[in-house]
Amino acid sequence: MPTDRGTRDQLVPERDDDGYADLRSYAAIGDGRTVALVALDGRIDWLPLPGLDGVPAFSALLDADLGGYYSVCPVDDFTVTREYVGPTNVLATTFTTATGSVRVTDSLNEGIAGRLPWVELARRIEGLAGTVPMRAVVTPGTALRTASPWLDDTVHGLVMRLDGLTLGVRAGDGTDVSVEDVSLRITFTATPGSRHVVGLVATEKEPLFLQLPDQLDAGIDRTVTMWRSWSEQFCWDGPWQEQVHRSALVLKMLLYAPTGAMTAAATMSLPESTTVAKNWDYRFAWVRDTAYGLKALFRFGLREETHAAMSWMLRRVREHGPQPQIFYALDGSVPPAHEHPTDAPGWRGIGPVVRGNAAADQLQLGIFGDLFTIVRLYVDHGHVLDTETGRTLAAIADLACDRWREPDAGMWELPENRHYVTSKLGAWEALTGAVRLAKVGQIPGDARRWEAEAEKIRAWVEDHGWDEERQAYTWYPGSGELDASILLHAISGFDRGERMRSTIRALRDELADGPYLYRYSGMAREEHAFTACSFWLVSALHLTGDRDGARALMDELIRVLPNDVGIMAEMVDPATGDFWGNLPQALSHLALVNAAITLADDDGASADGAAD
Template identity: 35%
Template sequence: MRPARIHDYALIGDGHSTALVSRAGAIDWLCWPRFDSPSLFAAILDPEVGGTWRLHPVGPSRVTRRYVPDTNVLETRFDTDGGTLVVTDLMPLHEKHLAFTQPERELLRCVSCERGEVTLEVLYDPRPDYGRAKAQVKDGGNLGWRQEHDGWLYTLRTDVPLQPRPEGGLHGRLTLRAGQRVHFSLTATNDGPAVLPPVGRFSWGQVERTVKAWRGWVSRCRYAGPCREAVVRSALVLKLLTFGPSGGLVAAPTTSLPEVMGGQDNWDYRFCWVRDSAFTARALYGLGYEAEAEAFVSWLLRATWLTQPRMHVFYDVYGRLRTGEEELPHLRGYEGSRPVRVGNAAAIQLQLDSYGEAIDAVAQLARRGGHLDREELKMLKRFGEYVTKVWERPDEGIWEPRTGKREHTFSRLSCWAALDRLLELYGRGVFRNVRIPMERFQQARERLREEIETRGWNRRLHSYVRVLDGDEVDADLLLMAWYGFEDARSERMRSTYRRIEERLGAGDALLYRNENDIQEGSGAFGICSFWKVGFLAKGGGSFAEAERAFEKLLGLANDVGLFAEEVDAETGEARGNFPQAFTHVGLISAALELEEVRPWREPVWRTGREEGSEEARA
């Protein structure tokens, strides 16, 4: 048995954890109670060992699906010769004032027969701890089907009769006729007695409350451009990947989905990268989600507090440093791509670009009147002092290769940005009674500019280059315009773009990160392709070029608007962990850049229900 294509999954979640749902109605990935917890279902990494929960009709069917507009509630529609079955998947969002107790975690699946007669088949086969645990599912009578592991109690309650399978898990079949509904509620608890929500009409009330909650959140979005559907979907993805209690944003909800099929570049992305901070903060502020942007910056300041002046590559959702990496040899990996990894050893790499991205995020907070206390200001000062000491060192760089340190031009650029933003904050009076070494910061900033403009520039190529004194290009060089180091319209940037397009371009829209990716067979990189759109919109090309590239990139999303880390330039297939926050941040940023320079025209309002739209067809 093979897992679904990466492209064929959709995401549901509740701000603590997420689940991947395939077009076949299978939950093939769920980590509870948090994003970085061990999995309960992991069939995406091994269909035989990982565990799955599948609801689908018996026999062949035609599958279409959508999110309920402006929500993260998923509807999968199975049309058979005999009738139509709709599966609604969600993790309920509970209002704080509700007068009943809720479980710590719940995943709700509601099934309705909308036409004719359809036989529903159920396979429920949880395999805790990445398939390593031997915990059995036991019949608890009116309390449901129960499974205990590592202090957690998982309870499935349903109005569908199920039977244990000899090989483990549960199985059942039930014929539904038009108008009939059945329900499945999976809960997890480890603090006190299990809370077991009723199933039935109450379940549909939870669906309605969750739809209302998501739509209330979306109503705060200020974007009114022509690509609202894609922008809102990307914002909803970022919200799903945000850990509610802390504000931290995980890079992706998955581990070890391969960049190269059958290869070894399979990494755990269930952590919060410092690098994402500047890009994410700008995107959230641009959409009007100030509270979320401020929560993320607050998480960033808390996370880096204990390790200052060293800033690590990433932290966990609570802001703790995690450095271990483990391989799981019992899992065959997605399409045989081994090893499967849990944890990520890149945490202890030296990646100097993190300083510029983090301090830029703090500067965005300050520009909007956000408050920084004295201790936070002193920490920023220490970061700046550290940058002046280490910026000349080789590092692993933004893309985290495990092949050694080099003198990356982008790392120098980010160090320049760190000092530039600190000097900006000083000029705004943000530092108040905290003294900073102004001259030292200014001198280091000027030295960085000089080195980038000399050693980072290749006269023969007439281009900025990936590493100092080198002759390779990298898509990250386009961010020189984003950080304000160089105007996108300058001859240097335009010629750099031409060289990047010549060496790294794939078709009219896609970009690889660098030449190594092409040689190693990786896919084109999602966020780099959206950086291209932003660069063109800033004046590096024409508005028409930027908009055309943007529209082509939007066409590479899957059927419910999700992007992975990479895309196969030839087939359009998704590669890497999925969905990827960085790619969706890039989409939002590119859309905002286009709106800033869009020539005047009649506004285009997308309601999501135009004739021919997915919602209209459903």
């Protein structure tokens, strides 16, 4: 599979014997509500409907036999080049066969006035050279083996039905459509200058608007225009322009437009390991990701998204507080603290495939710091809090004073509660943020208490979190082990001095493999390197004085980590460059853009108090 950026080289799509594609082969398209993953061979193997947390109508990504897919590709063998259509989330793939070439443009369409009230996937096929026989196959899946699809012959033609979904397949002139069981096969021939369109419209538990094929085609151009207009509002004149902008476009896809929530990833249950069951559902909104995202959104001058994410998060805290939740469902509800196993085999048979996330009821002290980071950024950029939010935040600061001494599950959501050092620092970050907000009149309360407790936390970390023998901040007192999340507290401003520099050296000695970092001690034996950790290291190096080292590491990561169209997953195998874990992963792209921001703002001021 390809590891180099760019589109000049012809790529040969490959699947294993069971029909699974390498995770690095996927591009993503989205409409602010759902995301489709498109493999190099033109097959859409993942598309939940109508939203990211909806029915996985096409999920061959996790179930090659019964998951379902939607493919468009030449009948004969081919090679591939692909790229996004400029600064958009519309994908163009060029297929070349022995007899000619053809371009397929894939778009999750927008409406004239914004997001459509239905989901509309359009695929335009343009003949470029020679004669290329083409085939499209639409095979709905079994929603991870929980439902059975069926074809309904209506007065206006065949539609597909699955677990409350109604799907209409649309094909333009010059195509032949045949039925095989519950699949539709569409064949046609591309010649120089020819233009065909096939597509899909979908609704859930409501009537289906059967869009005409030429309207689907027009929707592609409208969607390109919309994305270009959005990109014109994007302000970034720093280094690594291409990848920073692409990562911002990925993050825009993961912002759930109906509510403003930042989705952690577009997928669920993609494995992090081949030896340990680490398959998680990430289609939720983590407070942490929203906090890290706001720094980027502010820096890029994106006003609507910033306010929507901020307001959504604070409404959830007021509604479900005062203890902040680790994450919320995309509709704002608190998800149940359990997982629903399915019978799907998982990507390449590496299960389990589960819906839901059992970490929902954990105590994570770092959430306090993440929440106050959001609010501090908002206020520091010239905005003001409402009275009710101020009172809620004051109550949360008091709660942080009372709870910081408790053991918790830590940032990594571990099953055993301990006194994790970075968890204590999350409470420290919250209380220092509360003091700052109180001093500028944004929240009520006794700032003297918060300031005193913050100093107690600092003293605790300096006394119990520092290992004199290792010359490093450790994972938890007495462990002698290391945790890469300590890098976030070079960024938060807790320590940018010699102790942090010494800790960075220890982390690189023990947790690094080339430019990549594992999350904490021992993880190299059971999972792959965590993408975000490498970019946290970039920021920490810069902020502790090694600016040349930071820039060199950033250059290397930009070169080797994203796939050919700039997408990144949660984890990467240092030996092969293969992707592991869910994708596109918000935290990976957030860490990249915030590292770029930190390095671009050479004095480091932009990183003060804001974690990457």
